[in-house]
Amino acid sequence: MEQVVFYLAGTVAVASALLAVSHRNPVVNVLSLIVTFFCVAVNFALLGADFLAGAQVLIYAGAILVLFLFVVMLLGAPTVPPEENPRPIQRVLGGFLAALVAAGGWFFFRSLRAGVTPPPEAGDTAHALGRLLVGPHLFAFELVSVVLLTALIGALVLVKRKH
Amino acid sequence: MWAEVAVAAFKLVVVASMLLTIVPVMTWVERRGAAFIQDRLGPNRVGPWGLLQPVADAVKLLFKEDVTPAHVSKGLYFLAPAVAVFVALSTFVVIPFAKAEGVTLFGVPLEGLIVAPDLQIGVLYLLALSSLSVYGIVLAGWASNNKYSLLGGLRSSAQLISYELAMTLAVLGVLLAAGDLQLSTVAEQQAKMWNAVPQALGFLVFLVAAFAETNRLPFDLAEAENELVAGYHVELSSMKFAAFMMSEYINMTTVSALAVTLYLGGWGLPGVNLPDGWLGLGLSLAIFMAKVGLLLWLFVWVRWSLPRFRYDQLMRLGWKGLIPLALLNLAWVSWGLTQGWW
Numbered sequence: 001m002e003q004v005v006f007y008l009a010g011t012v013a014v015a016s017a018l019l020a021v022s023h024r025n026p027v028v029n030v031l032s033l034i035v036t037f038f039c040v041a042v043n044f045a046l047l048g049a050d051f052l053a054g055a056q057v058l059i060y061a062g063a064i065l066v067l068f069l070f071v072v073m074l075l076g077a078p079t080v081p082p083e084e085n086p087r088p089i090q091r092v093l094g095g096f097l098a099a100l101v102a103a104g105g106w107f108f109f110r111s112l113r114a115g116v117t118p119p120p121e122a123g124d125t126a127h128a129l130g131r132l133l134v135g136p137h138l139f140a141f142e143l144v145s146v147v148l149l150t151a152l153i154g155a156l157v158l159v160k161r162k163h
Numbered sequence: 164m165w166a167e168v169a170v171a172a173f174k175l176v177v178v179a180s181m182l183l184t185i186v187p188v189m190t191w192v193e194r195r196g197a198a199f200i201q202d203r204l205g206p207n208r209v210g211p212w213g214l215l216q217p218v219a220d221a222v223k224l225l226f227k228e229d230v231t232p233a234h235v236s237k238g239l240y241f242l243a244p245a246v247a248v249f250v251a252l253s254t255f256v257v258i259p260f261a262k263a264e265g266v267t268l269f270g271v272p273l274e275g276l277i278v279a280p281d282l283q284i285g286v287l288y289l290l291a292l293s294s295l296s297v298y299g300i301v302l303a304g305w306a307s308n309n310k311y312s313l314l315g316g317l318r319s320s321a322q323l324i325s326y327e328l329a330m331t332l333a334v335l336g337v338l339l340a341a342g343d344l345q346l347s348t349v350a351e352q353q354a355k356m357w358n359a360v361p362q363a364l365g366f367l368v369f370l371v372a373a374f375a376e377t378n379r380l381p382f383d384l385a386e387a388e389n390e391l392v393a394g395y396h397v398e399l400s401s402m403k404f405a406a407f408m409m410s411e412y413i414n415m416t417t418v419s420a421l422a423v424t425l426y427l428g429g430w431g432l433p434g435v436n437l438p439d440g441w442l443g444l445g446l447s448l449a450i451f452m453a454k455v456g457l458l459l460w461l462f463v464w465v466r467w468s469l470p471r472f473r474y475d476q477l478m479r480l481g482w483k484g485l486i487p488l489a490l491l492n493l494a495w496v497s498w499g500l501t502q503g504w505w
């Protein structure tokens with residue numbers, strides 16, 4: 001049962017990720033990215049990380065991509081017409097680099113396979129994550145929030161300058 | 164094993180049919196309530212007090228011609244109502260709606276009458292799925308390929324993002340007090356005092372945000388019939404339009420049930436010990452439905468009492484009014500917790 005769900009979610013995730021970068025209509029790109037994130041959340045849930053799955057849907061699929069869609073629709077991004085000059089060298093180079101990354105990933109995960117611990121039973125991951133965040137990883141947690149605050153102030157400054 | 168599956172399926176069927184039954188009842192309540200508030204009679208020809216009017220409406224919508232305009236983008240135009248109904252129907256499963264101590268079905272305990280009792284993330288699941296509901300409206304708006312629809316969809320996406328923040332911050336106060344994400348714990352923890360008393364501010368923020376999240380007046384900017392015709396569902400007809408209507412009423416019910424569970428003590432009454440067994444189940448279900456019914460009437464009452472907000476007023480209220488209030492409530496709850504008040 002879990003295997004069926006895993007392969008289904010994995011296939012849909014990869015297919016929609018390909019669609020996200022290849023389709024010529026920006027709205028379809030954003031929508032297929034939502035499907036990808038949703039499938040990633042399904043995989044999180046299969047690994048027993050139900051809190052991560054919930055957060056993934058809530059934050060990425062439910063909030064960030066709504067903003068993406070908002071911007072795309074507001075700017076009325078047109079469908080990109082097929083390229084007149086197909087740039088043959090870049091295509092070959094890009095394909096080669098992508099194949100290199102894929103091969104590297106394949107070997108990396110093959111070397112991992114022996115040492116991977118089985119996923120823990122789905123339990124109270126929210127409490128456990130909370131204790132980790134304000135316990136051993138408090139410094140990193142605070143640092144990330146400072147980075148976010150800086151980005152917030154930066155955006156505010158950029159907008160204010162125009163007035 | 165099979166008995167457990169049967170019990171889970173039974174709960175699902177009960178919840179889904181309850182939610183789908185509330186839709187026609189609420190359309191009747193809304194039309195009669197509007198008539199009462201505006202000092203007229205409302206639909207009173209079909210059946211006693213017009214009670215069969217929703218049935219007539221449903222039959223009409225089912226048999227109406229399903230017009231697909233030529234200029235829509237087909238796939239998304241069909242997907243949008245489906246997304247809306249899917250999200251509306253799938254969020255209720257984490258809400259405990261009756262006490263079921265000592266009640267067994269096929270030898271399996273009912274576990275606090277909640278469809279998914281083992282889901283540890285509880286309310287987070289509900290918030291995550293309901294955050295997807297915006298796509299139904301946005302996709303309908305965009306796929307219709309119509310200026311009014313697109314404006315409705317755009318407004319709705321900005322509105323839902325803004326009010327989701329306020330709502331989540333208000334819910335955070337309750338979760339902090341309960342110390343758990345599961346709504347059954349939240350409901351049990353209010354046996355002595357409802358959360359609405361110490362967290363009155365959070366309750367207010369939650370209610371206002373709930374109106375905005377369900378696209379109800381005074382926040383139905385996505386429809387706004389006097390400026391956008393009917394906003395995102397201008398181009399939808401027959402059951403596609405009905406799907407959006409259904410999802411609106413189901414979302415109202417779910418958010419009312421969530422408000423009851425988070426702030427008004429769930430299926431219990433303070434200081435009342437309900438008996439175990441089937442009697443307790445019936446009583447607690449009746450209490451829960453009475454509370455939800457009161458909140459649903461509030462939705463109708465407000466709709467026919469308040470005018471619609473302007474868009475800039477809506478944004479100002481969300482960002483400068485509700486979010487600071489929700490943060491204040493969070494600070495107040497944290498202070499109370501350190502002092503051991505509740």
